[in-house]
Amino acid sequence: MIDKTVPSPAAAVADVPDGATVMIGGFGEAGSPIELIHALVDRGARGLTIISNNTGSGEVGLAALIRNGQVRRVICSYPRTARSVVFPELFRAGRIELELVPQGTLAERIRAGGAGIPAFFTPSGVGTVLAEGKEVRTFGGREFLLEHALRADVALVKARCADRYGNLTYWKTARNFGPVMCTAAARTIVQVERLVAPGGIDPETVVTPGIFVHRVVVVPTPTQESQLVREGRRYP
Amino acid sequence: MSTAMPGVRGWSEEEMARRLALDIPDGAYVNLGIGLPELVARYVPAGREVVYHVENGLLGMGPPPPEGHEDPDLINAGKKAVTAIPGAAFFHHADSFAMIRGGHIDLCVLGAMQVASNGDLANWTTGEPGSIPAVGGAMDLVAGVRAVCVLMQHTTRGGQAKILERCTYPLTGRRSVNRIYTNLAVLEVTPHGLRVVDLAPGVTIEDVRQATDAPVMPADA
Numbered sequence: 125m126i127d128k129t130v131p132s133p134a135a136a137v138a139d140v141p142d143g144a145t146v147m148i149g150g151f152g153e154a155g156s157p158i159e160l161i162h163a164l165v166d167r168g169a170r171g172l173t174i175i176s177n178n179t180g181s182g183e184v185g186l187a188a189l190i191r192n193g194q195v196r197r198v199i200c201s202y203p204r205t206a207r208s209v210v211f212p213e214l215f216r217a218g219r220i221e222l223e224l225v226p227q228g229t230l231a232e233r234i235r236a237g238g239a240g241i242p243a244f245f246t247p248s249g250v251g252t253v254l255a256e257g258k259e260v261r262t263f264g265g266r267e268f269l270l271e272h273a274l275r276a277d278v279a280l281v282k283a284r285c286a287d288r289y290g291n292l293t294y295w296k297t298a299r300n301f302g303p304v305m306c307t308a309a310a311r312t313i314v315q316v317e318r319l320v321a322p323g324g325i326d327p328e329t330v331v332t333p334g335i336f337v338h339r340v341v342v343v344p345t346p347t348q349e350s351q352l353v354r355e356g357r358r359y360p
Numbered sequence: 361m362s363t364a365m366p367g368v369r370g371w372s373e374e375e376m377a378r379r380l381a382l383d384i385p386d387g388a389y390v391n392l393g394i395g396l397p398e399l400v401a402r403y404v405p406a407g408r409e410v411v412y413h414v415e416n417g418l419l420g421m422g423p424p425p426p427e428g429h430e431d432p433d434l435i436n437a438g439k440k441a442v443t444a445i446p447g448a449a450f451f452h453h454a455d456s457f458a459m460i461r462g463g464h465i466d467l468c469v470l471g472a473m474q475v476a477s478n479g480d481l482a483n484w485t486t487g488e489p490g491s492i493p494a495v496g497g498a499m500d501l502v503a504g505v506r507a508v509c510v511l512m513q514h515t516t517r518g519g520q521a522k523i524l525e526r527c528t529y530p531l532t533g534r535r536s537v538n539r540i541y542t543n544l545a546v547l548e549v550t551p552h553g554l555r556v557v558d559l560a561p562g563v564t565i566e567d568v569r570q571a572t573d574a575p576v577m578p579a580d581a
Contacts, residue, residue, distance in 0.1 A: 151416040151453075152439040153432055177453075204494035205439065212492045224493050227415065228457030228500030235454040247503035248461060251534035253487075254495065296450055297417045298433035303452040331452075348432055 127288045128340045129319060133163035136313045136341045140169045140278050147234065147279040147305040148176040148186060152205060153349035155298035157282035157315045158185045160341070162359050164280070165189050171196045175234070175274055177227065177301060179203040179211035182353030188360075190214060197221035199274065201230050207353050224254060229271050231304055237273035238307025238336070246271055279309035282346065283332070286316040287323075290337030291330045299331065306336040313339045317346065368567045370514075370543040370560030378403040379558065380469060380511055380541045388466040389413055389459075391501060394438035397469035397511050413465055415497045417456050420448030437497065460497065461504035468505040470498065472512050472537075474527040477574035479537040479549040481510065482529035495532075502533035514542035514571045521573035523547070523554070544568050547576065555581060 130136045137160060140146065146164070150156030165188050172195050179198055180187030187210040189195055203211050203222060214220040225233065226248045236244055245268035249255050259270035281302045284295040292314060294302055306312045319342050352359075371379060377399035384390060384400070386408040392398055401423075404410050412421035414436045421436060422443035430441035444450075459465055474482040481502055485493045502508050515521055523540060539557070540547040545568045546558040555577040556565055569576050 152435065154416070154435050154439075155433070202494040202496045204492040215492060216490055222493070224495055226495050226499040227453070227497040228461055228504075231453035231457050232461075246461065248500040250503065252499060252531045254499065294450070296431065296434040296444070297414065299450055299452050300416050301453050304454045350432060 128290045128334070128337060129288055130339050130341050133159045133315065133341050133343065134166060136160060136339050137163045137167050137278075137280075140164060140167055142169050143171045144169060144277040145173040145175065145275075147276040147301075147309055148174055149279070149281040149300065149302040149305050151177050151297065151300040152181070153185070155282050155294070155300045155302055156185055156349055157280045158347050158349050159343045160280040160282075160313060160315050161185050161189055165192050165194070165359060168194070170194045173197045173199065175199045175230075175276060177201050177230065178205050179208060181205055181207040181349065182356070183210060183358040184352040185349050185359070187211065188358065190220065195220060197223065199223045199225060199230070201225055201227035226254065231301065233271055233274040234301065234304045234308045237275040238304060241273055243270055243272045245269065274308060276305075276309040277311065279305040279312045281305055281312065281314045283314050283316045285318045285320060285325060286314060286337070286340045287320050287325055287334070288340070289322060290314070290332075290334030290340055291325050292316070292332035292334075292337060293325055293329060294331055303332050306332045311338050312336055313341070315341050315343045315346065317344055318342070368544065368563060368571075370545070370563045372543070373399060374403075375560075376511060376541055376543055379546060380509060381405065383539070384408065384410055384467060389419070389464065391415065391460070391465050391468040391505060393468065393470040395471050397471060398438070400469050400511070413456075413459060414442065415456050415460065415501075417451050417453060418442070418444060418448060419451070419459070420445045422448075457497070457500050460500050463504055463506055465505045467507040467509060468501050469509045469511050470501065472510045472522065473529050474522050474524055475510050475537050475540055476524055476527045477549070477553045479535040480527050481508070481532045481537050482527040483532050485530055487530045498532045502536035507538050508536050510537050510540045512540070512542060514544040514568070521571060524573040544571060553577060555579065
């Protein structure tokens with residue numbers, strides 16, 4: 125029998141090793157799997173490479189993971205958001221590496237990674253400093269950059285609803301990077317608010333098919349990151 | 361560096377947004393950048409239906425929600441609470457940027473630090489040491505959206521030109537801007553340089569030239 129559910133966020137991330145590459149879903153706090161990230165803080169794996177659109181705010185969630193010294197490098201499109209203090213401080217001190225990627229290129233590199241496409245040409249970034257060192261090829265009289273796929277050892281994703289097969293639905297703009305990240309990791313770990321019996325999600329409305337998901341953990345009422353930040357909370 | 365003529369103010373920010381909104385056709389799919397560009401949605405003339413694309417996964421953005429009805433999972437690219445209109449669609453990031461890069465979005469409105477007379481755009485970083493580089497979706501938008509409009513003050517607060525022969529800040533994209541809407545004028549980027557489309561009331565082409573570090577052609581050139 126297939127049952128991808130695991131009992132807790134701690135159990136879900138218990139085998140994430142030092143040096144792992146970890147994709148973390150979310151656009152700001154929308155879709156950020158904060159309970160899984162906090163479990164990874166508790167787990168203490170170090171030397172991580174994080175692939176995520178942002179770098180967290182305040183001192184909770186992704187910012188807490190960075191503050192805790194567990195992150196060596198981030199691959200990111202926008203590491204400077206409101207109430208983002210930890211990453212800027214470490215970056216200016218030269219204590220964390222940044223690979224800056226245009227947002228659409230980030231999404232497509234992940235999509236390609238999950239789809240078995242090693243690299244692709246894109247118009248985004250041509251003629252900019254982010255094109256330095258990248259192969260340029262002309263198609264139809266226009267220049268394009270060669271960009272390489274991204275894959276990860278682990279993906280941490282937040283969705284709304286799952287069944288034991290790992291079929292997923294999302295919620296509004298919290299979907300963002302979740303579906304592509306699910307496809308691109310050796311071990312995809314998803315936190316959901318609700319688990320339903322097989323058939324409880326109409327097959328026509330499944331957004332991520334269960335084949336892309338390895339572990340599901342139910343967090344019925346996830347913490348709202350912005351509220352923790354407003355309250356000046358830190359993790360742990 | 362050119363400096364703006366003292367006393368020449370032209371359009372207010374609301375009037376700039378209103379002027380730009382006049383040029384958005386009925387039925388357009390539009391992406392609005394963070395900040396000043398967000399104002400444009402308020403001024404689309406009655407009778408025109410415009411569908412707003414939000415790069416973090418929403419087509420059919422509605423007005424901001426009433427206070428107390430914000431959903432932290434329903435936000436725009438500036439991470440502010442928005443609403444979804446009846447007929448809206450949610451999608452993931454790769455699909456969202458397929459809409460952008462694939463030429464499906466008709467028009468976008470962006471802020472800018474600098475624009476060059478050939479359409480080069482600089483709007484993501486000054487490149488100064490110690491600044492945190494953050495690009496977001498800007499490079500994808502200028503690479504893929506069919507009409508790229510810049511909405512900004514004509515000069516910096518200090519009066520320095522932002523419209524130049526060549527950008528000095530790191531580029532977002534080459535030859536990507538189609539039109540520039542400022543407090544002084546609407547300028548079109550043509551293969552021969554900048555041409556006036558419209559002037560704010562009380563503003564002359566000489567005022568615009570004074571505030572621009574590139575040649576500006578009159579509307580009938």
